[in-house]
Amino acid sequence: MNRRELLAVAGMLGLAPTLARAAGQGGDATAARDAYLYTLPLIEMATARERILKIPGAAINTLRHTRTLSDHTARWVTTPNNDTLYSPAFLDLTKGPVTLTIPPMGKRYYSAAVMDMFTNNNVVLSTRTVGGEGGTFTLVGPGQASTGPNPTRIATPHAWLLIRTLTDGGDDLDATHKSQDGFKLTGPAGAPTATYANRDAKPADYFAAARALLASDPAPPTDQRILRRTGAFLGDGSFDEAAAAAGVEQARTIAVFAKDRMVFTGGWSYPRANLGDYGQDYLYRAIVAQQGLGALPVAxxxxxxxxxxxxxxxxxxxxxxxxxxxxxxxxxxxxxxxxxxxxxxxxxxxxxxxxxxxxxxxxxxxxxxxxxxxxxxxxxxxxxxxxxxxxxxxxxxxxxxxxxxxxxxxxxxxxxxxxxxxxxxxx
CATH class of the missing domain: 2.60.120.600 (Domain of unknown function DUF1214, C-terminal domain)
Incomplete structure (x- = not known):
């Protein structure tokens, strides 16, 4: 995000005074701010992975099906839906591809979204894109070769597969469970995952986690400009801890203000066209990662x-x-x-x-x-x-x-x- 883009967003969110104060703290604080926002999706994905893998029976490269719709007792994620049952799996493609089989779903809506560790939807296999007949798909990591059916390239070695299966609840649950059970995920066993600092960690711990995650799941070549600009915090070597603290404070302020500053048109807010596939819109990507991790593309x-x-x-x-x-x-x-x-x-x-x-x-x-x-x-x-x-x-x-x-x-x-x-x- 360049200065012009950030100032435009700051004006929309009422953050101009905050950024004006930041300017007095030098370029290092600005770089720390951008480094925090750039890597926030990686941190949020790692946090979600750790939380899900603590559930009994959960494992890397293994689907876990939820069997009931969320109700008023469900407090594990904000704004749950009451339409679909979830089947999540965190993927490790470092030891080879994994294969996803989608059963015949008929007219029942489903979507199987595969998000890279930067939260972009690399592919959405769904009623819209695949149809009700189902099929078998080979999820392939960077630099890997695959002879499996329908090879589908994933941008990072680790990823999140999130399947949504429509249900009417009640008498429809048994049939929905049978549809869920038809989804199969096979492949090499995933390696144990490390524990990383979360978004509220001290700046030094946060950037240590961000560096480790970037090493595990490298950024795309199209992000080289921001990586060079934030290299003091995301690359090797030491950094100015005062500047890091100032930049992280700015980034967190932006995220907090953005949460309550939605733009409404005719009584409703509408998602941006790049929701779920953000390109270089790093600020929007960071805000969605914090407020609605796993969002589908608008299509x-x-x-x-x-x-x-x-x-x-x-x-x-x-x-x-x-x-x-x-x-x-x-x-x-x-x-x-x-x-x-x-x-x-x-x-x-x-x-x-x-x-x-x-x-x-x-x-x-x-x-x-x-x-x-x-x-x-x-x-x-x-x-x-x-x-x-x-x-x-x-x-x-x-x-x-x-x-x-x-x-x-x-x-x-x-x-x-x-x-x-x-x-x-x-x-």
Missing amino acids: EAMYMKAAGDNGAGVFTGDGLYRLTLPAQLPLDGFWSLSMYEATADGQFFFTDNPLKRYAIGDRTAGLKRNADATLDLWIGRTDPGGERTPNWLPAPKAGPFAMYLRAYLPRAEFLDGRFRLPAIVKA
Whole structure:
């Protein structure tokens, strides 16, 4: 990220005074800031890998299936979805390729995303790209040769495979589990992984971890410019610890401010076109790694957050809200509107409610449509009653809340902005 790009983002986020102070601390602090933001995806991926591998039965190059949808008790990751079951596996390709077999899925939606350690989606094998017939794919690391079927090149020696399988829950779970069990991952046993410092570590520990991760999973040739500029912190040798501390403080300030400074258009925030495949947009990549690790590319799914009462993504009212949607959204998959209670530290989780309904969408049974086939969704802390109850998305009994709408397999008019969601309004 060059100075002009950073100043533009700083202006949007209200960070110009912070960066002005940073300028007085010299180029070393600026390089430390950029080094932190550049390597934050590596750190977040290593942290996620360590956390998942602590789960009993989890191992490198081994799929682990979740069997139930998230509910109000699920607090292990912010903004969970209530549409799909996950099957994650961290990959080690250093000893050779691994083979992923996707079973015939018919009309059931699935996606198998393989992200390199910089969080770019190198490939998404899905209903959209592969189809319902399934197939076998050989995941190949850098510099490796493969004679396996459908060789698929991964940019780093280590990676994260994250499979999402659509389920309606309830009576559909058994069939969903059978579909999950059809996914097979075979290959050499992975080597044990090291433990690395997390994003909140002391600057010296953070940069030591970043250097080790870059050695394990080297950056692409297209990143040589930023690597040269940040070489004091990401290369060999010692560095100025005062400058490192100043730069890391700047980077963390940027990330914190960005979390609450979303841009809303017509009542919703929309993802950038490069979500999930960031190129050299290192700042956006860092922010997503911290707030939504594992995000799919927009061609696969779009995630929109409602603006809320305060225009910053949070609702606080005790009254009734309404979202009126057209008869058909421009997508080839499915959509859902999820309700989250907001915690004091800025995270979002499902909220307990009498319907045990954490999201509402086009697959929700019993929805009542208007005469013109449009759909009124009613949102509030109490049951709106009568004909509105089937279309009720319960809000928390008290406290602030937020809503996200997920749209899978969006069409061109959704992707390019010709279609915009109607705003959520007070009823």
